[in-house]
Amino acid sequence: MKSYRSASAATALIGAVSNIALAVYLWNVWRSLAWEPGSEWEGSRFSLSRDGVRLICALFSAYFATASAICVFGLAGIIKGIPSFVRIYRNYVIGDFAFCTLFAVLVSSAAVDPAARAQVCEQVSRQPDLLSDVIDLGLTLENCEQWFERGLMAFMAVFLLRTVVRIHFIFALSRFYARLASGHRCDSSCMHDDDNFTPLERIYLLPHPSIDHNDKRAFANEASLQSPIYAPVPLAQVSPQIAHQLRATATEAWISRVPLPHHAPARVPSYESGYEDTQYDLRSPPSIGPIHLKNESH
Incomplete structure (x- = not known):
């Protein structure tokens, strides 16, 4: 539980810092680009105004914020x-991972095609303003295709590593949320059970009497019984010798008297458990009807 909490907290902290850093950077880019409708990066099949770039930066800045x-x-x-x-954060992480993975796969599949890289370089060569803006990244007309190829390989390596790390943290976050939610539900149910707590009462169950199968009459009577019948016999009403004998041969059990729902089906117990100090859940008084037995150690 602590490892899942630590991994989830680290993921949330890294995500908060990195996203706010990207949001601030794009916000500064958005402010540095003036609204100039006449200034465009355009070609025969490509046209992108600075206003469009400014709008894209604003949208991504809002997303990262x-x-x-x-x-x-x-x-x-x-x-x-x-x-x-935690549930809101988990849903965001899963959705962001799915969107980023799909977007990266589509871009990578399009960039792998040499014809696509050649077309991109041709379009870039027609944009002197764009080349002047990205010259600091090492992109020139001479090394355009090699630059995109190396950039694609580096992107794929970083993307695969990032995907493995994110999957690990998503599993850790999901397990942490599952345990946190189950613990929260357990705490609520335990508080409800404490309100309805009933004290336990100790009883002694006598062993099932052995029947001689040669005695056909007794065997027939035993076969006609569908379930054993229990009745309370206080030890104070019998002699000390009989009480001692009963304690020696009986099985000690603990029962709790819980009201039986009106529409709950009656269940007949089976007295073949052989466990000592067994806790029984008594759904109705022992002298009225059958009881429901639970083989749980007390």
């Missing part, structure tokens, strides 16, 4: 043990 807020909620829920906060 929201993701950072959800990670903060998840971190608070993990530390304080709030199942609702």
Whole structure:
């Protein structure tokens, strides 16, 4: 449980910091780009205005800011043990992982095609403004295809490593939430059970009498019985010798008198457990009807 909590808390903390950093960076990019409708990166089949780039930066900045807020909620829920906060964070992590994985697979499959890389480089060569903006990354017209190929390989390696790590943390978070939710439900049910607690009462169950199978009459009477019948016999009403003999041959048991629901089916016990100090759950008084036995150690 502690390892799952630690892994989940680390994931939430890293997600909150990285997402807010990306949101701030894109926000600064959004502010640095002025609204210039006449300034465009365009070609024969490609046209992208600075306003479009600014809008994309604003949308991604809002997305990463929201993701950072959800990670903060998840971190608070993990530390304080709030199942609702952890559930929201878990759903976000699973959805974000599925979306990012699908997007990365589509982009990688499109970039693997040499014709697609050549077309991208051709479009980039027609954008002098775009080349001047990305020249710091080492992209030139001479090494365009090699740059994209090396970049794709590096991206795939980082993506696979990131996928394995994220799957591990998603499993840890899911297990932590499952245990946290089950523990929360158990605490609620235990509080309800404490309100309806009834004290236990000790009784002694006599062993089943042995019957000689040669005695056909006794055997027929035994076969006609569908279930054993129990009746309370206080030891104070018998002699000390008989009481001692009963204690020596009887099985000690503990019962709790619980009201039987009106529509609950009556269940007949089986007296072949052989356990000592067995706890029994008595659904009705022993002198009225059958009892339900549970083989649980007291």
